[in-house]
Amino acid sequence: MGAMSPDPLLRALEGIVGAVHVLVDPALRAGFESDWTGRYHGRALAVVRPSSTAEVAAVVRACADAQVPVIPQGGNTGLVGGGVPRPGSTGVVLSTRRLDSVGAVDTSSGEVVAGAGAPLGAVQDAARAAGWDVGVDLASRDSATLGGMVATNAGGEHVVRYGRMRNHVIGVEAVLADGSTVGRVPALRKDATGIEWAGVLAGSEGTLAVITQVHLALVARLDAHAVALVAFDDFASVARIAGELRATLPSLLALEAFFAGGLRRVRDHTGLPSPFADDWPAYLLVELATSAEDAARETERLASVLDRHSGVRATAVAEDEAGAARLWAYRDRHTEAINAAGVPHKLDVTLPHDRLVEFTERVPGTVAAIEPDAELVLFGHVGDGNIHVNVLGLDPDDATVDHAVLQLVASMHGSISAEHGIGIAKRRELALTRTDADIAAMRAIKHALDPEGVLNPGVLLPDPR
Ligand code: FAD
Numbered sequence: 502m503g504a505m506s507p508d509p510l511l512r513a514l515e516g517i518v519g520a521v522h523v524l525v526d527p528a529l530r531a532g533f534e535s536d537w538t539g540r541y542h543g544r545a546l547a548v549v550r551p552s553s554t555a556e557v558a559a560v561v562r563a564c565a566d567a568q569v570p571v572i573p574q575g576g577n578t579g580l581v582g583g584g585v586p587r588p589g590s591t592g593v594v595l596s597t598r599r600l601d602s603v604g605a606v607d608t609s610s611g612e613v614v615a616g617a618g619a620p621l622g623a624v625q626d627a628a629r630a631a632g633w634d635v636g637v638d639l640a641s642r643d644s645a646t647l648g649g650m651v652a653t654n655a656g657g658e659h660v661v662r663y664g665r666m667r668n669h670v671i672g673v674e675a676v677l678a679d680g681s682t683v684g685r686v687p688a689l690r691k692d693a694t695g696i697e698w699a700g701v702l703a704g705s706e707g708t709l710a711v712i713t714q715v716h717l718a719l720v721a722r723l724d725a726h727a728v729a730l731v732a733f734d735d736f737a738s739v740a741r742i743a744g745e746l747r748a749t750l751p752s753l754l755a756l757e758a759f760f761a762g763g764l765r766r767v768r769d770h771t772g773l774p775s776p777f778a779d780d781w782p783a784y785l786l787v788e789l790a791t792s793a794e795d796a797a798r799e800t801e802r803l804a805s806v807l808d809r810h811s812g813v814r815a816t817a818v819a820e821d822e823a824g825a826a827r828l829w830a831y832r833d834r835h836t837e838a839i840n841a842a843g844v845p846h847k848l849d850v851t852l853p854h855d856r857l858v859e860f861t862e863r864v865p866g867t868v869a870a871i872e873p874d875a876e877l878v879l880f881g882h883v884g885d886g887n888i889h890v891n892v893l894g895l896d897p898d899d900a901t902v903d904h905a906v907l908q909l910v911a912s913m914h915g916s917i918s919a920e921h922g923i924g925i926a927k928r929r930e931l932a933l934t935r936t937d938a939d940i941a942a943m944r945a946i947k948h949a950l951d952p953e954g955v956l957n958p959g960v961l962l963p964d965p966r
């Protein structure tokens with residue numbers, strides 16, 4: 502799109518949201534222009550902070566009229582560069598953070614309506630206070646927003662029990678590129694009146710609409726939690742036992758894996774003590790959640806599965822909530838510990854369960870063949886076949902290693918993105934695991950809803966050949 506002179510647009514935006522919510526000062530824009538990892542950044546014409554659906558619609562319309570792209574941004578915790586401006590292009594960042602209302606929880610139906618800019622943590626607090634819970638949890642819970650989570654179809658640590666974000670969305674309201682508002686909130690649990698906007702927008706990464714409200718289905722709050730950290734000789738044992746735990750434990754809430762190298766990074770960064778007297782190659786963090794009546798039976802089942810496995814080297818069981826938080830910190834603080842060591846290349850991938858171990862054995866060779874000194878940190882949601890491949894020590898702008906790892910994934914029938922999305926990081930590789938027909942259909946949907954390419958250009962879809 503060819504940009505017009507920015508000043509009339511800025512004046513129009515100020516007229517819509519008020520001058521104080523149009524950030525043009527570089528110091529104020531900076532936090533919105535760079536992503537969480539520091540790998541992706543660009544310059545925005547302005548950051549605009551609307552506070553209602555009507556304001557979002559007017560902002561999008563003004564930008565479309567001026568032929569200036571809109572980059573929707575929620576909590577800016579995305580890890581594929583899709584929520585920040587692209588280098589060398591102009592655009593307006595539309596921050597949803599002021600759309601942060603959390604409605605009253607409907608305690609009889611277990612539902613809540615919230616603004617797209619509401620942080621997950623605030624919605625979790627409201628749900629729990631009302632005797633319910635949110636079925637999705639991410640370590641970025643204090644910043645990640647509901648709108649961003651729908652737009653990326655976020656996964657997280659409870660997918661093994663409850664599935665991804667899309668599974669929990671009853672309805673959405675959203676603003677299209679022409680400024681029209683679509684969807685219905687509050688929505689109905691069952692509404693078979695044609696294509697559902699929640700389905701269309703889940704995973705659309707801000708390219709089809711700006712989500713303004715989300716109607717969420719909650720899950721029952723379970724008060725009896727048990728957390729254990731288990732050490733193993735190798736990842737093959739972790740993968741084997743993970744499958745068995747899924748088959749045996751109805752109360753399974755989380756099944757997370759990490760390795761010695763990641764634990765070392767977390768300990769160096771946080772100063773946490775070692776969880777065990779000795780270091781071990783691979784670790785599995787298990788959380789169970791159930792009702793008080795079923796708790797003893799479920800923990801006994803867990804103990805008996807662990808007892809049967811010859812690969813188990815050590816087990817730490819949390820005795821209370823503080824102990825559980827201590828064990829979770831070894832897993833949850835991986836992302837910040839890796840970031841603290843440099844700008845990582847983050848490749849979030851899924852493998853078929855029966856190829857997970859082979860992948861963890863092959864990926865070090867793939868990386869070392871290109872960059873022998875790079876540091877590889879693997880961890881992830883082993884119950885979902887999802888490994889987070891983090892590579893440190895690379896030039897942030899050189900994607901050679903990224904490409905090789907994603908090719909390895911594709912050759913093993915995996916997916917190049919499990920839960921973070923495509924963003925700008927992987928759009929050139931989209932065709933590795935989506936067919937030409939898939940991409941053509943996605944392009945047709947994009948063109949139908951946003952023919953001028955106003956919303957988040959350069960994200961998700963590769964450039965046409
Ligand atoms: P942003 O980063 O602001 O945006 C992400 C994408 O969504 C962009 O393309 C943006 O344009 C679009 N978008 C944002 N809001 C809207 C909207 N209202 N309408 C339309 N498009 C919009 N992700 C997981 O899936 N699982 C995890 O376990 C997980 N753990 C994380 C842990 C840490 C410490 C961090 C930093 C990140 C983690 N993430 C995880 C990634 C991130 O938190 C998720 O992708 C989250 O869904 C992004 O939400 P956000 O509000 O920050 O979106």
Ligand code: MLT
Nearest residue numbers: 640833835836849881889
């Ligand atoms: C996680 O599971 O912690 C995240 O997806 C973030 C990451 O990959 O670093």
Ligand code: ZN
Nearest residue numbers: 657882889920
């Ligand atoms: Zn993850």
